[in-house]
Amino acid sequence: MMHFRFTQTAIDTAQARRELLDPGAGGYVSFEGWxxxxxxxxxxxxLEYEAFQELAVKEGExxxxxxxxxxxxxHALCIHRVxxxxxxxxxxxxxxxxxxxxxxxxxxxxxxxxxxxxxPIWKKEHYRSGDSGWVNCERCAAAPRxxxxxxxxxxxxxxxxxxxx
Amino acid sequence: xxLKIQYYALMREQAGRSEETLETASVTPADLYGxxxxxxxxxxxxxxxxxxxxxxxxxxxxxxAAGDAVVFIPPVAGG
Numbered sequence: 001m002m003h004f005r006f007t008q009t010a011i012d013t014a015q016a017r018r019e020l021l022d023p024g025a026g027g028y029v030s031f032e033g034w035x036x037x038x039x040x041x042x043x044x045x046x047l048e049y050e051a052f053q054e055l056a057v058k059e060g061e062x063x064x065x066x067x068x069x070x071x072x073x074x075h076a077l078c079i080h081r082v083x084x085x086x087x088x089x090x091x092x093x094x095x096x097x098x099x100x101x102x103x104x105x106x107x108x109x110x111x112x113x114x115x116x117x118x119x120p121i122w123k124k125e126h127y128r129s130g131d132s133g134w135v136n137c138e139r140c141a142a143a144p145r146x147x148x149x150x151x152x153x154x155x156x157x158x159x160x161x162x163x164x165x
Numbered sequence: 166x167x168l169k170i171q172y173y174a175l176m177r178e179q180a181g182r183s184e185e186t187l188e189t190a191s192v193t194p195a196d197l198y199g200x201x202x203x204x205x206x207x208x209x210x211x212x213x214x215x216x217x218x219x220x221x222x223x224x225x226x227x228x229x230a231a232g233d234a235v236v237f238i239p240p241v242a243g244g
Binding site: 033051055058121136138 | 171173174175177209215217220221222236238239240241242243244
């Protein structure tokens with residue numbers, strides 16, 4: 001295990017890459033996720049990342065273990081940073097070494113995609129306007145109030161407390 | 166029954182705390198979310214969340230036990 005971890009400080013990619021070295025590997029692929037200056041029409045000035053680390057590490061380990069089962073690669077590792085990050089800072093790093101390059105690209109893509117969808121990590125964007133917002137939370141939080149048809153459907157489903165039986 | 170609740174991200178801000186120990190009559194995470202939504206005015210609908218009990222993903226209809234640690238998980242945004 002130990003294929004997924006968090007850091008409060010800058011990700012040490014040289015060290016991370018060394019952990020993937022293998023005499024049987026013909027190459028390695030890495031992905032770096034960076035803090036960029038815009039998102040959905042807003043000018044972003046910095047980001048704050050926060051994680052439910054106990055569960056996030058478990059889920060991250062499961063994702064990398066899945067990648068190692070699905071793709072014939074040698075080693076894989078993902079490191080995610082938490083805390084306050086500035087523009088151009090690296091938020092996440094994924095690295096995969098393998099005999100041939102094809103599966104290394106595939107496994108790297110799989111890991112970053114799954115991490116973004118499944119691992120309990122949140123980011124708050126701070127905007128030039130002075131506003132801020134939790135990505136994927138503020139907009140969807142507002143949605144049920146405006147989308148009345150959907151709102152109704154959900155609430156009807158929700159009301160019978162089936163869990164009591 | 167006493168439960169330990171931890172809050173993250175938007176829900177931490179809306180609850181105004183990162184954790185609390187709570188005496189509750191709620192039987193399931195679904196009940197508990199209803200109770201806490203009333204108290205804190207959470208803007209996220211339950212359908213948008215996942216829930217974890219004792220640091221593992223859980224069903225909303227699981228029967229909670231005294232001492233369980235519950236975390237509601239708003240939509241994630243890693244990477």
